[in-house]
Amino acid sequence: MRDPLNKxxxxxxxxxxxxxxxxxxxxxxxxxxxxxxxxxDTPWHIRDEGIYSLERGRTFYTSNSGLMELREEICRxxxxxxxxxxxxxxxxxxxxxxxxxxxxxFRAMLDPGDEVxxxxxxxxxxLPCAYMADGVPVIIQLKAENEFKLTxxxxxxxxxxxxxxxVLPFPNNPTGAIMTKEELLPIAEVVREHDLFVLxxxxxxxxxxxxTHTSIASLPGMQERTILINGFSKSHxxxxxxxxxxxxxxxxxxxxxKLHQFAIMCAPTNSQxxxxxxxxxxxxxxxxxxxxxxxxxxxxxHRFQEMGLECFEPFGAFYVFPSIQEFGMTSDEFATKLLxxxxxxxxxxxxxxxxxxxxxxxxxxxxxxxxxxxxxxIDHFITRLREQKDRKNV
Amino acid sequence: xxxxxxxxxxxxxxxxxxxxHELAVILGMEEAAxxxxxxxxxxEEIICGYHTMINWEKTNNEKVTALIExxxxxxxxxxxxxIAERIYNYPEVQSVYLISGGYDLLVTIDGKxxxxxxxxxxxxxxxxxxxxxxxxxxxxxxxxxxGTVMSRKKEDERMLVTP
Numbered sequence: 001m002r003d004p005l006n007k008x009x010x011x012x013x014x015x016x017x018x019x020x021x022x023x024x025x026x027x028x029x030x031x032x033x034x035x036x037x038x039x040x041d042t043p044w045h046i047r048d049e050g051i052y053s054l055e056r057g058r059t060f061y062t063s064n065s066g067l068m069e070l071r072e073e074i075c076r077x078x079x080x081x082x083x084x085x086x087x088x089x090x091x092x093x094x095x096x097x098x099x100x101x102x103x104x105x106f107r108a109m110l111d112p113g114d115e116v117x118x119x120x121x122x123x124x125x126x127l128p129c130a131y132m133a134d135g136v137p138v139i140i141q142l143k144a145e146n147e148f149k150l151t152x153x154x155x156x157x158x159x160x161x162x163x164x165x166x167v168l169p170f171p172n173n174p175t176g177a178i179m180t181k182e183e184l185l186p187i188a189e190v191v192r193e194h195d196l197f198v199l200x201x202x203x204x205x206x207x208x209x210x211x212t213h214t215s216i217a218s219l220p221g222m223q224e225r226t227i228l229i230n231g232f233s234k235s236h237x238x239x240x241x242x243x244x245x246x247x248x249x250x251x252x253x254x255x256x257x258k259l260h261q262f263a264i265m266c267a268p269t270n271s272q273x274x275x276x277x278x279x280x281x282x283x284x285x286x287x288x289x290x291x292x293x294x295x296x297x298x299x300x301x302h303r304f305q306e307m308g309l310e311c312f313e314p315f316g317a318f319y320v321f322p323s324i325q326e327f328g329m330t331s332d333e334f335a336t337k338l339l340x341x342x343x344x345x346x347x348x349x350x351x352x353x354x355x356x357x358x359x360x361x362x363x364x365x366x367x368x369x370x371x372x373x374x375x376x377x378i379d380h381f382i383t384r385l386r387e388q389k390d391r392k393n394v
Numbered sequence: 395x396x397x398x399x400x401x402x403x404x405x406x407x408x409x410x411x412x413x414x415h416e417l418a419v420i421l422g423m424e425e426a427a428x429x430x431x432x433x434x435x436x437x438e439e440i441i442c443g444y445h446t447m448i449n450w451e452k453t454n455n456e457k458v459t460a461l462i463e464x465x466x467x468x469x470x471x472x473x474x475x476x477i478a479e480r481i482y483n484y485p486e487v488q489s490v491y492l493i494s495g496g497y498d499l500l501v502t503i504d505g506k507x508x509x510x511x512x513x514x515x516x517x518x519x520x521x522x523x524x525x526x527x528x529x530x531x532x533x534x535x536x537x538x539x540x541g542t543v544m545s546r547k548k549e550d551e552r553m554l555v556t557p
Contacts, residue, residue, distance in 0.1 A: 021555040034555035124557045173557075295405070295420040302419040345555060368420070 012128045016351040020335065024345040031374045032345040036173060038237035038318070039365045040292075043278075043285040046236060050274035058269055064261040066094025066245070067272045073279040074245055078230075081205075082215045084223060090250040093257055094267045098203045098231040098244035099125055100260070105199050105227045105246060106133035106165070108255040114164040119150050120353025121321075122169040123201065136162070141355035144323065147312045148175040152186040159190070165197050168216055171204035174352045174361035175321040176314025181214040188219045197252075198226045203244070204317040206235035206286050209294045211315050217247075224249050234317075235286050236278045241271040293318050296364040296371055303375045307382060318365045321349065325358040327385050335360060341384075342377035398423060399431055403440070406432075408541070410444040449544050451536070457504060459488075459533040460511045462519065464499040465526040474498060477524045486514060497529070508532065 024030055041047075065071060071088035078084050086092055095101040106129050110116065116130040119140045130137045140158050142148040155166065168187070170179045179187075191198055198216055205213040217226040231244025246256060260266075300320050304311045311322035324334045331348035339345050347363075349356025364371060401421050406412060414432075418425040435441045450457045466477050474492050481501055482490045488502045501519070505511035515530050536544050 015557060017555055017557045021553070024554045030554065032554040035552050036556040037552060039550070039552070291401075291404075294422075298422050299416070299420050347555060351557070 008132065012131065015124045017124065017347060020345075020347060020351065023336070024339065027339065027343060027345075030339060030343040030345050031370065031377070033362045033364075033366060033371075033374050034345045034347045035363050035365055037239040037365060038234060038289065039367065040237040040289055042236060042238050042241070042274075043282060045281055046238070046274045046278045046285075049277035050241070050270045053270045053273035058273060060269060062094075062266045062269050062272055064266055065089075065092065065257055066267055067269075067276070070094060070272045070276050070279075071245075073276055074247070077279050078215075078228070078247065082213075082218050084215060084218050084228070084247075086247045087250070091247055091253050093246045093253050093260060094272060095231075095244045095246060095260060096264055096267050097233060097242045098201065098229050100264065101227075101229045101231075101244050101246035101256075102126065102199065102201065103129045103133070104256040104259050105229070105248075105252070106130050106135060107259055108252060109165060109197065109227075110135035113162060115160060115162045117155070117158050117163060117166045117196075119154075119167065119169060121148065121172070121174050121349060121356040121359070122167070122352055123173050124352065126167050126169070126201075130165075130167075135165070138163070139353065139355075141353070142175075142177075143355075144312065144359070147314075148172060148177040148321070149179050149183055150187060152190055155187060155190050159194050159196070163194065163196060165199055166191060168198050168200045170200075170202075171208055171213065171316025173204065173317050174319050174347065174349065174356065175359075176317045176319045178208050178211060178213070178314075178316035180211060181219075184214060184216050184219060188216055188222050191216075191225065192221050196225065198222070200226050200228050202228060202230045204234050205230060207290060207293060207318060208316045209290070209297060213316075227252060232275050232278055236275075236282055237289065238271075238275070238278065241268070241274060243267055243271045243275050293364065296366070296368060299368060299371060300362070300364055300375070303379070307379050309382065318363055320362050320364065321356075321359050322362065323359055327382070327389075331357055331360060338378065338381055342381045344374050344377045344381075398427065399435065399440075402428060402431055403435070406441075447540060447542055449536075452545070456506055458506065458508055458511050459502060459504050459536075460515075461531045461533065462501040462503060462515060463493075463497040463529040463531075464501055464519065465497045465528075466499060466522075467524045467526060468498075469524060477522065480522060481519065484514070484518065486510075 024032060068088060071092040071094065074092055075086045075088045078086060102125060110133045112134040114135050115138045116135045117138050117140055118126045119142050127137045138158055140154050142150060170177060200216050202215055215228055217223045217228045227246055227248040229246050232238040232241065301313055304322055309322050311320055314320055327334060331350045335346055335348040347361040349359030349361060414429055415425055418428045468474050469476050478490050478499060481487055486503050486505060488504055491500045493500045503511055503514060505514065515528055519525060520528055538544065
């Protein structure tokens with residue numbers, strides 16, 4: 001029989017997290033700090049709106065771009081939170097999660113051989129999506145000493161005549177790093193100078209602590225070269241509703257709409273009605289969840305300090321990214337041993353790029369009670385590792 | 395109210411047993427400052443007590459709770475305060491609220507048996523001279539109390555590891 005498969009797709013590695021998931025799933029009583037989604041239920045008024053839309057029989061397609069009502073709310077939201085004005089009719093597209101928007105943007109913008117700059121550690125889908133869209137992923141390895149922020153120098157060093165898109169994944173999964181307006185300004189300057197476009201994945205934009213998020217699209221001359229991607233999964237604890245959006249120049253959004261229209265038709269209708277309520281009445285919920293995450297973040301940072309575990313202070317998302325380099329193990333080894341010895345699951349930093357080696361992603365999308373138990377176990381584990389090391393040295 | 399106080403209150407409203415050191419860490423404040431604010435709020439009677447949520451239905455302890463709507467004649471110069479005090483001084487009365495609408499006071503009362511509660515209403519409450527009428531509703535089941543859903547332990551249904 002002929003090979004039924006596309007060679008390009010066959011070459012794509014499955015997500016590194018998958019392997020770890022399989023190991024953890026075997027272990028019945030493991031505590032996991034490995035989840036990349038909120039622990040909160042979707043606020044009730046949003047769920048209620050979803051239910052109501054079903055009761056009303058709103059079970060039909062919406063327009064390909066999404067409900068006009070929702071697109072208008074999205075544009076109002078971006079105006080009030082980021083000060084950016086988009087046209088709901090021409091510059092806004094409602095997608096099946098932020099992930100779809102990432103895929104669409106690459107496919108709409110890349111010609112074969114175009115290079116896509118992907119700072120790592122970062123979310124697992126940029127690289128395969130860029131590759132499947134015939135782009136050439138070029139990795140920029142972010143450094144712990146810069147708190148995993150992208151610097152102008154790192155960006156400039158990676159640019160070639162073929163570079164077309166810079167992915168800007170901040171607030172960042174897995175490091176929790178954010179980039180402030182001051183830090184974005186020089187990046188924007190380089191982007192304009194080299195005539196690049198930015199895919200700005202701002203899915204964690206509502207989860208920043210002590211700083212407010214700045215979108216690169218709000219900087220001078222940047223709106224016309226930025227695809228802003230956001231969604232409801234993290235801000236409103238709506239992962240399972242699968243709802244995100246992209247905003248950007250009409251020329252790009254209209255092409256993304258073509259792909260979306262033929263592959264997806266439209267995002268789920270009841271999710272869209274629920275999201276309207278999220279944007280109209282959900283600011284207080286977002287504020288409460290942000291405060292709860294911030295409390296956990298402070299708790300974790302304090303415990304790491306007590307344990308003497310090196311970790312830069314992250315100001316975004318719901319992850320911390322401590323270093324385990326002192327133990328002389330790879331991230332994979334450490335995570336596996338921690339799971340075996342203490343039944344605590346964390347994700348090795350390498351799942352998010354080779355430069356995540358020596359780090360772990362620890363999620364704090366868990367109750368303080370759960371975090372306490374898990375952190376006590378991690379404490380116990382590293383105390384034993386240090387004792388073993390000392391004994392060897394004697 | 396200052397921001398520190400608001401943060402403290404929001405947290406301890408749901409978790410009064412939190413250790414002081416831990417509370418300071420979680421709120422990003424100095425331990426001494428947290429202790430001070432709490433002591434002051436106790437003095438100012440902003441914090442009025444630290445209680446325990448108990449689901450009595452799960453114990454052998456028999457208990458009946460009733461809501462009583464009370465219509466009263468307000469007294470000159472005193473309004474409702476005097477009659478409210480005469481009601482809330484009974485230890486079996488759990489709460490007394492002045493209510494807008496069709497009646498005046500909403501009283502909740504705990505008793506061991508239906509008879510005990512009925513007796514309170516007929517012997518003590520109805521006989522107060524400014525009480526015009528009462529309507530008693532026995533609570534059959536508490537689903538949610540003080541913002542806490544009773545007897546529902548939610549399982550974490552998320553996948554264990556996700557990107």
